[in-house]
Amino acid sequence: MANFRDPAVVAKDSFALLKFWHVVDGLFIWEFITTLDFEWSIIEGRRRYRWTIWVYSLSRVAALMAVIATLVFLNLTTPYDCQLNVILAILPSYVALAAASFLLVLRIAAIWKRDVLAVVISTAVWTIDGGFLIYGVSRLHYGRAAPGAPCEPVNIQTSKATMIVACVTDILLLLIMLVGLFRLGFHRHATQSTGRFLWNQGIVWLVLATITGVLPTVFVCLNLNEPLGVIFRYPWTITMTIAATRMYRGLDDFLSTDTSNVPASKAHKGGRKMSVWGTPAVPIQLDGVGVTVDVHTAHTQSESLTSQTIPPSLGSSMDRQLQEKSDKLV
Template sequence: MVNFRDPAVEAADGFILLKFWHVVDGIFIWEFITTLDFEWSIIRGRRRCRWTIWVYSLSRVAALAAVVANLVLLNLNTPVDCQLSAILEMLPAYMALAAASFLLVLRIVAIWRGNMVAVVIAAIVWAINSAFLIQGVSRLRYASEAPGAPCEPVNIQATKVTMIVAFVTDILLLVIMLVGLFRLDCHRHGTLATGRFLWNQGVIWLLLATVAGVLPTVFVCLNLNESLSVIFHIPWLITMAIAATRMYRGLDDFLSSDINCSSHGTPHNGGRRMSVSGTWAPAVPIPLDGTGVDVRSTHDHSLMSQAIRHSLGSDSDRKLHDQPHELA
């Protein structure tokens, strides 16, 4: 059996961690740069600027700051204050995770149409998540074995509870969201493209959060050695930040591509073509992720449409008009 505390094994694991983190950091930087056109389109006024863009931007910028700090620490050969460096790296990392979770809370509030029980539970879960993330930053200690040597965590087990709580709370938030969508039958009604789109996003998000969260949680609990205990921390951060922001952009793109419908057009909706009878009235902008949700229903699914209207809410000065259409 491998002795993971053997100095030679620890050195090999440290080398693997160094290369692995460089790869995942590079993936996030590539993702950040290649998706800047979304922010640019908002600056140029081609997209509607909603207040939730600040939450979206916080998740992206904080994750970028954490990645840059991580790369600097991995490649710095001069003596530094390891504790200060750790705070500069972990604080934005946990801020990015908290912002990503908050984007999920916004979806929950919209899907449950402000249902007090669901909103309070989601708020409490998110607050617990944020509190333990803050505690994780305050309890983590870094040090170097020799002057000029890389900074390494010396009490990674102190963050074990933080990792477990962050993982569990993210899963709970996703379950609350999926339960809300399940209550609306969004997983079955093919003609309600927005509901189906949200359901698919939720399932994908749940799978990503589970896979990304299980690995760092398991390895920090196993405590094989310092390198293996933290090897999946950065990938977890990057996965959650990319998933949250990509799904925010995906929903915005989905709604933007389906917002204008002419009386005799054949718009694309959820990847399917539809034939339209009559004129579609503009749908109510729902504050889901602050992007607004364009919900349309058929006469065959009038009960489903009513459930979505009541569950997702509507603006005070506009009404949702159901117009008949059928799948081509």
């Protein structure tokens, strides 16, 4: 078995950490730049303003601050105070993670239709998570093993409780969200329903949170050496931020384009000529009178005349209610 405390092994692991974190930083910078149009569309008024955009932006900006600080510290050759790494890099990454988790709390409130018990439990779980993140930052110290050596954590075991609690609370919040969808039966609805969309997002998020959260927790508990103890912690916070903000944008786009469960009067919201089926409404002229024809209706009219009319299901009504809640708390 390899001796992970051997200086040569530690140096090799430090080099791997350096390269890996550069890849993570590059990935987030690419993600941030390519998705700036989302915020810009709100500023220009092309997209509906929702107050939750501030939580979304806080998560992204805090993560960007952490990425910039990390890149500086990874490539800085002159001596500096190692504790600045904690303040300028680790603290913003934890703020980004907390904001990303709060987006999930807001989604839970919408799914559970602001049920008091669900909101209280999810908020309490999020508060516990935030408290342990603050505790972890306050107890984390960086130093140098020798003069001229790079900064590294000198007490990574103090992060063990923080990592375990953060991983468990994220998974617990996701389970609360999925239970809320499951109890309403949205996992069985049509593919285009809001409930089904949220269900699929929740499954993806649960798998991602489990994988990215378990890895740093396992490595910090193994305590092989300092680089391996923290190698997955920073990528975990950045990955969860990317996932949370991507799902926020995805839900916003879905609510902006999916009109299958809203009245026809709302189908034109935002200036889009859309029918209640989510298909284009084509204007035509009949004897000098302008009318609008639903492409979907025109395409299926022959079938609808020969088939039996099916009344709207209860699930569609429930899904419409969920869409209205999600539209407020997206």
